[in-house]
Structures are given as C-alpha cells and as structure tokens.
Amino acid sequence: MTVTAPGRAVIVGTGLIGGSVGMALRARGWHVSGTDADDAAAHHALTLGALDRIGTDPGADVGFVATPVGAVAAVVQQLLAEGVAVVTDVGSVKARIVAAVPEARFIGGHPMAGSEQVGVAGARPDLFEGAAWVLTPGPGASDDALLALRGIVSSMGAEVLTLAPEDHDRLVAMVSHVPHLTAATLMRLAGQRAGEHRALLRLAAGGFRDMTRIAAGHPGIWPDICVENREAIVAVLDDLLAELTAMRAIVADSERGALYEVLDQARAARLNLPVSGDLPEDLAEVRVTIPDRPGALAEVTTLAATLGVNIYDLEIAHSGEGDRGVLVLLVATEAGGNLVDALAGRGVAAALDRLT
Amino acid sequence: MTVTAPGRAVIVGTGLIGGSVGMALRARGWHVSGTDADDAAAHHALTLGALDRIGTDPGADVGFVATPVGAVAAVVQQLLAEGVAVVTDVGSVKARIVAAVPEARFIGGHPMAGSEQVGVAGARPDLFEGAAWVLTPGPGASDDALLALRGIVSSMGAEVLTLAPEDHDRLVAMVSHVPHLTAATLMRLAGQRAGEHRALLRLAAGGFRDMTRIAAGHPGIWPDICVENREAIVAVLDDLLAELTAMRAIVADSERGALYEVLDQARAARLNLPVSGDLPEDLAEVRVTIPDRPGALAEVTTLAATLGVNIYDLEIAHSGEGDRGVLVLLVATEAGGNLVDALAGRGVAAALDRLT
Numbered sequence A, B: 001m002t003v004t005a006p007g008r009a010v011i012v013g014t015g016l017i018g019g020s021v022g023m024a025l026r027a028r029g030w031h032v033s034g035t036d037a038d039d040a041a042a043h044h045a046l047t048l049g050a051l052d053r054i055g056t057d058p059g060a061d062v063g064f065v066a067t068p069v070g071a072v073a074a075v076v077q078q079l080l081a082e083g084v085a086v087v088t089d090v091g092s093v094k095a096r097i098v099a100a101v102p103e104a105r106f107i108g109g110h111p112m113a114g115s116e117q118v119g120v121a122g123a124r125p126d127l128f129e130g131a132a133w134v135l136t137p138g139p140g141a142s143d144d145a146l147l148a149l150r151g152i153v154s155s156m157g158a159e160v161l162t163l164a165p166e167d168h169d170r171l172v173a174m175v176s177h178v179p180h181l182t183a184a185t186l187m188r189l190a191g192q193r194a195g196e197h198r199a200l201l202r203l204a205a206g207g208f209r210d211m212t213r214i215a216a217g218h219p220g221i222w223p224d225i226c227v228e229n230r231e232a233i234v235a236v237l238d239d240l241l242a243e244l245t246a247m248r249a250i251v252a253d254s255e256r257g258a259l260y261e262v263l264d265q266a267r268a269a270r271l272n273l274p275v276s277g278d279l280p281e282d283l284a285e286v287r288v289t290i291p292d293r294p295g296a297l298a299e300v301t302t303l304a305a306t307l308g309v310n311i312y313d314l315e316i317a318h319s320g321e322g323d324r325g326v327l328v329l330l331v332a333t334e335a336g337g338n339l340v341d342a343l344a345g346r347g348v349a350a351a352l353d354r355l356t
Helices: A016-027 A039-047 A069-082 A095-100 A143-155 A165-196 A206-216 A219-228 A230-252 A256-271 A296-306 A333-345 B016-027 B039-047 B069-082 B095-100 B143-155 B165-196 B206-216 B219-228 B230-252 B256-271 B296-306 B333-345
Strands: A008-012 A031-035 A062-065 A086-089 A106-111 A132-136 A159-162 A283-289 A313-318 A325-332 A350-354 B008-012 B031-035 B062-065 B086-089 B106-111 B132-136 B159-162 B283-289 B313-318 B325-332 B350-354
Touching (some): A016 A039, A031 A039, A062 A143, A095 A165, A106 A165, A132 A165, A159 A296, A165 A206, A165 A219, A165 A230, A165 B165, A165 B206, A165 B256, A206 B165, A230 B165, A230 B230, A256 B165, A256 B206, B008 B016, B016 B039, B031 B039, B069 B086, B069 B095, B095 B106, B106 B165, B143 B296, B165 B206, B165 B219, B219 B230
Parallel strands (some): B086 B106, B132 B159
C-alpha cells in the first residue's frame, strides 16, 4: 500500500466526524491540532484523545473542515490563507462548496460513515474502516493535493472514490437524502395513525424498525442538506413518486406477475449491493501515462469511479522526464481492463499488468 | 402467569413459522404432529426437532395452519372436520380468511415475527419471544376457543393482541406491506441508476442498507398478500403519496422550518416505537364481569388492543353462578384505568385493583 508518512493535521469542528478523523490520524502517528466553535466540545475532544492540542496550525500538512455546512467555505478559505498545505471538508453536499472555493489546494470530501449519534462522544478511530469516502476535486484542483489527500484518507482505512461534485450530489440524493426523507415520512404517517389506534406501533416488527431507524436521527442537519441539494433531491423524489404511483396501480389492478417482477428486480439489486471488504484475488496494475494538463489525476480517478472500478491503491511513479509521471492503480483485473478501454477511448494511453 | 398445560398440537405447513411453533411447543412439553405439502420439508422439520411425528392428529387440542395463504381456508376446514379442538392460522392478511371460515372453533392469527429466511432451516424455538402475535376472532368465535389459543400463544413468549380482522389488515398495510413495497421501490430505483453510474451502490451507507434490507426477501409471498389486502394497501399508498408530495414541495420551496418540524415529528414517533419487554413496575388487575353474549371475550380484548392496553396475563375466574364468569386482566395501572372507563362507556362493569 502507499505509505503516507505521518505529519501534522488541523481539524475545525470536533464532532463525530472531526473527532474520529483526529483519533484515526493520531493512532497513525500524526500530530493533530483542532478547534471548535464550542470550546467545551474542543476540550471534550482533547480529553477523549481526538486531539494533541487545542488551536489552529498554519504549518499543517492537511486541514479537515467538519463544521456545519453554512460555515465550511469561510473556514476552508481561512485555513488556506493561514498556509495549511491541503484542505478538505466533510459536508454531505458538494457542488456549491466546490464552486465557492475554486482554490487548487482545496478538495471537497464526504466520508460515508457516521451514525445517529451527534458529537465527539460517538467518535471512534475506526469509524472509516471499510467505509466509502468520496473526494470531489473541482476543475482547478491540483493533482498533488488530490494525491496527498487520497493517501491520507486511504490510510484511515476508507475506500476512496473520486467523483465530480455534481455526480456526488445526485448519487447521495438517491442513496441517502431521499431514503431519509422517505423513512421519516413513513414513520410520521404511522405515528399519526397511532393516535387513532394505539395497537399499530406494537405491530411494527423488525422490517419496519430497520426501515425507520434513520428517522430517529436529530433533524438539525437536514434543512441545510435539503436547501443545498434541492434540485437533486426534488428530481429523485419525482422519480420515486412516479414509481410508487406505478406500484399503486399494480396493486389496485391485482397484477400478480408485474408485482413479482418488480419485487424480484428489487431483490436482485439488494443482493448486489456491494459490501466493503478484502482485496479481490485477481489483481492487476493499470499504468496510465498522465496527460500533461490540469486536473488529469482527478479525471482518471473520476472515470474509474464512474465505471465502478474500485481503486485499492494508487501512486505516481515519476518517469524522470520532467514533471510528467505515470499513475499506477491497483485494481481487480477485469475492472482494470474496462478502465484501460475507457481511457483509450479518451485518447489516454494505459496498460494492464496482471499481478496474480 | 396463566398456566397452559401441554397437550397435543398439529401443524400443517412446516416452514419457518410452522417449524418454530413446533419447536416452541415441544420445548414446553407438547406432543406435536405435522404435515407439509412437500414431504421433504416435513422430514426436514422432523430431523430438526420441530415435530414428534409426521402426520395429522384428529385428537389435537390445537391446530396451526401455516400453509401459503391460498390453501389456508380448506386446511382449516379439514382440521375442524377431523375434530381438532381449536384451529388457527398464521397468514399475513386476516379479513378474507376469517369471513371464509365462520366456525366458532377457528380464530385467525398472525405472529409478527420471521425473517427473510424461508423454510424450516431458519426455525427457532424462541422466534416468538417478545414478538407481537395478533389474534383476530370473527363474530362467531367462541370465548373458550379464544381463551385457550391465547394461553397457548402466550406460553410461547409472544405478546397477544386481539384485533378485529379488518383493523389488523389496515394496520399491517401501514407497518408492514407498504413499507415493504416502498423499500423495494427505492432499491429498484437505485439499482436502475447503478446501470448509469456504478459508483452509486458503493455510496450506500448503513442507513440505506438498513432501509432496504427487507427488499432482499423472496418475492414469492407478496402477490398473494397484495391481492388479499388490496384495498388497505392502496389506501395507505395514497396517504404516502400525498405526504411525499408535500415533502417534495417543502424541499422545492426550501422551507427550512417546515422540514425541521416534519422530521422532528418523525423522530418523536420513532423514539416512541414500543419495545417489547419486561412487565411495567406499576401493575393492576382489571376484573370485568363478562357480558352474557357471544364474542364477549373478543370484544373486551379487542377494545384493550384498540386503546393500546397491553394485556400481560388473562384468566377467567368462574363465579359459580352458572356459565357467567369474571375476566381478570393483568395490565399497567394507568392503562387499566383507561380500559375500565372505556368499558363503562359501553355498559360493561369493570373494576381496577392496584397490585403494586
């Protein structure tokens, strides 16, 4: 694996995510400074071992901004101005923030981990092990910044995906924001019925409990998320409303065959839901001659994510001919073949070496 | 607790539910016979200890019909004709079956337990511990049959609720059928998007996994359920569509306050979801002079369920004045007070004795 030498990090916002980043980095030898708008929260993080010290660190190699979404852009700009080498954030919606901070040393980010718990008390050093962590470089992002951040995030055990910010926002509307709003709507509807008939909630078996668990989360973050990602959420809600209306017609017309078919499709999709896990047995290296243009690294890794190619490791081998380098990606062999073909279609030279 | 002396049971349909009933009863000293349309399934149940023997038992005290829903009515009639004392079924929809079998010795039933697993391999003797088990007596059901069945079901560790069959069907449409169809619709929609963008499913974090878990179940039972419970499912789907349309408007208009409010209502409802568990500290006995009319026991227990009054134990104390008896219910004190008031409103005499 790529070795990311421990350095110095600064965290702004020491809640569940910020605190877990601090714990994960400190466990790997990093020196971690941090602040929080709430002094008590910062002290709590220090007590729990998420920080080495309270305060900012202009000489930090990386800055993680884990504040409420409304404050992110200003804090990112401030860390960049202080001199922090690479800055990222952990917000749930990415397009607006990436557009608001067009600096080369800022890479948007979104770890897909966390829980209903809010605050550093729920923080754990292994929160990101096996979780997906999306990086969303803007068009002006530097390859070096992306590469450095990718290494740091990978070192915490996360699987890194690079996506365009707008793609990220559409995808999380589908797998996170709309499911949350739907679970809350079902739970609220059942709660209203419970007023008429209190037996109802005692009938709620495991499936209903699983399905509505996320509705127990504190609503505090959702107004920001829904405003920031309004267009994508509305588009997915429209699709869901259309599909549920079709489902209603199937039930109303007692169309047994059609019902079986849609449920069978859903079942197949659920069984195909990827589980994070070990390396595949059949590994290959894809060597990509990085085109000499800005954002080339982001382009290649974003293409890989779009194709569903899981990148297990990544490094840049400098060729000795000036700044141009060769990007080496560790991937499953079959996926690697698809990636090489797709790169060739874009005029980017790449080669596959099977390792196993 | 009411002591139900072990006797003889017969089970038709030895899958997950039938097999678990067999294991639970055998663990309590019952002699259990059973059959399955699939001989291999019956032999498997025997091997796993869910049955004492393969075959029917005309002298059984109780018969459990756990066949696919289409076969239930005929099998129930057959067991009654053979001479089995009390017969129940375990189907997910109740109004049609109860209307189809208007015999005094048949009480419809629905254990709210089970899992994605199908077949006796998933059966366990403790499957019903703490689970709700609904009994749905029809208008002609005998009090003695209901009382006997209630004791047997309670002895397996289940919390018994008595509901009118139509009420049951409306409630499970809300907490089971529509949530299932919604989870499947969300999963299918995400699966379709995954075709365009394979990164999508790798972004699915714990909340999405929880929410769509039930969609992994085999679709086989759902055409029957949706046909049997069509009206109630369509009514709840209409309510859900209306609420989701309102949610869409809230997001489209960036109404932060309204969004916070509906999510907060959902959160409160989720946190109020009852957990099955121990006896409350503050217990009381409600003594009800059972009115001398058919179905009186079902009337009292159904009223209790409608009021959300959890009945922890129940027995009939015969008063020595002929057939008329006094029903003694063990309930939480506050709930018991509500029940006494509601009974008084219906002209039924009842008294409350605090025990603690």
